[in-house]
Amino acid sequence: MKQPVRVAVTGAAGQIGYSLLFRIASGEMLGKDQPVILQMLEVPFEKAQAALKGVMMELDDCAFPLLAGMVGSDDPNVAFKDADYALLVGARPRGPGMERSDLLQENAKIFTVQGKALNDVASRNVKVLVVGNPANTNAYIAMKSAPDLPAKNFTAMLRLDHNRALSQLASKTGKAVADIETMTVWGNHSPTMYADYRFATIAGASVKDMINDEDWNRTVFLPTVGKRGGAIIEARGLSSAASAANAAIDHMHDWALGTNGKWVTMGIPSDGSYGIPEGVMYGVPVTCANGEYTRVEGLEIDAFSRERMDFTLNELLEERDGVAHLLS
Numbered sequence: 408m409k410q411p412v413r414v415a416v417t418g419a420a421g422q423i424g425y426s427l428l429f430r431i432a433s434g435e436m437l438g439k440d441q442p443v444i445l446q447m448l449e450v451p452f453e454k455a456q457a458a459l460k461g462v463m464m465e466l467d468d469c470a471f472p473l474l475a476g477m478v479g480s481d482d483p484n485v486a487f488k489d490a491d492y493a494l495l496v497g498a499r500p501r502g503p504g505m506e507r508s509d510l511l512q513e514n515a516k517i518f519t520v521q522g523k524a525l526n527d528v529a530s531r532n533v534k535v536l537v538v539g540n541p542a543n544t545n546a547y548i549a550m551k552s553a554p555d556l557p558a559k560n561f562t563a564m565l566r567l568d569h570n571r572a573l574s575q576l577a578s579k580t581g582k583a584v585a586d587i588e589t590m591t592v593w594g595n596h597s598p599t600m601y602a603d604y605r606f607a608t609i610a611g612a613s614v615k616d617m618i619n620d621e622d623w624n625r626t627v628f629l630p631t632v633g634k635r636g637g638a639i640i641e642a643r644g645l646s647s648a649a650s651a652a653n654a655a656i657d658h659m660h661d662w663a664l665g666t667n668g669k670w671v672t673m674g675i676p677s678d679g680s681y682g683i684p685e686g687v688m689y690g691v692p693v694t695c696a697n698g699e700y701t702r703v704e705g706l707e708i709d710a711f712s713r714e715r716m717d718f719t720l721n722e723l724l725e726e727r728d729g730v731a732h733l734l735s
């Protein structure tokens with residue numbers, strides 16, 4: 408049996424937490440041979456702490472063979488202690504009619520505190536995934552607040568957008584989701600994201616040629632994928648939870664266990680390639696192996712793609728400027 412690893416999850420009593428924790432404890436994230444210790448963080452309010460206790464009681468009641476221990480806390484220094492993985496979910500979610508920028512200031516403060524705590528107490532190899540919105544900028548803030556940890560350890564979740572794009576393409580082409588390869592989503596997890604199927608293939612054939620409808624790409628596909636989060640909020644009255652938890656599982660699973668050469672999308676700090684300034688937390692195609700991600704390099708960027716990639720970049724640069732005062 409492997410030694411247990413420590414998985415910290417913030418916002419553990421929230422909607423996404425409720426869809427996420429049981430799957431981590433059952434081995435869906437890190438493998439059916441990997442014991443885990445769950446270290447769960449919630450806000451220091453009676454209602455949230457009581458709800459967290461209830462979640463922990465239910466985790467107990469599942470008698471998961473891989474659940475080697477549990478910690479519930481309102482202190483980031485306890486929840487992140489020696490953490491090997493940290494899923495930063497806890498944040499205020501967007502309600503109907505709200506844009507992510509409305510949440511920026513409020514949530515930014517959370518991620519300076521949590522970045523510092525990760526810096527102080529987490530494993531030096533901790534893999535951090537930020538889910539709480541605005542995810543890219545929150546990940547950027549956490550990374551900047553943790554100067555002693557490698558910047559590459561901090562990532563933002565674009566996987567839900569990636570999965571949404573796959574489903575739309577499967578439906579359009581009448582093919583199976585599992586058969587679609589080399590799809591990506593560039594930029595910010597927001598409606599400005601650029602879901603790009605120019606390189607995507609199904610059984611070696613080009614998806615772009617198969618669809619052969621640039622108007623559909625621009626007027627149906629891109630807005631559908633980009634605004635899907637808002638559409639779900641309108642329909643449910645709450646932001647996506649099970650699909651978001653599923654994407655978080657996919658992201659961490661692939662980062663830890665590898666993608667066998669398959670492309671997935673991760674928000675990672677830019678190295679300056681594709682004209683994205685260094686350090687910006689930007690969605691790009693990656694492959695994963697041996698616990699590391701590697702950016703897919705050298706893709707051709709045409710004029711339309713450049714425009715879309717710069718548009719989402721500019722939003723990220725504005726968000727970055729909006730939180731600069733918290734990082735000085």
Ligand SMILES: NC(=O)c1ccc[n+]([C@@H]2O[C@H](COP(=O)([O-])OP(=O)(O)OC[C@H]3O[C@@H](n4cnc5c(N)ncnc54)[C@H](O)[C@@H]3O)[C@@H](O)[C@H]2O)c1
Pocket residue numbers: 417418419420421422423424448449450455496497498499500501517537538539540541542564565567568596646647648651
């Ligand atoms: N990146 C994505 O693709 C994606 C997708 C869906 C939702 N989200 C975001 O995920 C976040 C969580 O969504 P949810 O539906 O679970 O919300 P929720 O309100 O149901 O749960 C959030 C939980 O976080 C807790 N929390 C708030 N601040 C905290 C802090 N400082 N430390 C620890 N816990 C804290 C709250 O008490 C609450 O229990 C939101 O920001 C939402 O917008 C991101």
Ligand SMILES: O=C(O)C[C@H](O)C(=O)O
Pocket residue numbers: 500501540567635636637639646647651
């Ligand atoms: O848009 C939101 O706030 C919810 C979430 O980010 C989503 O994409 O479903």
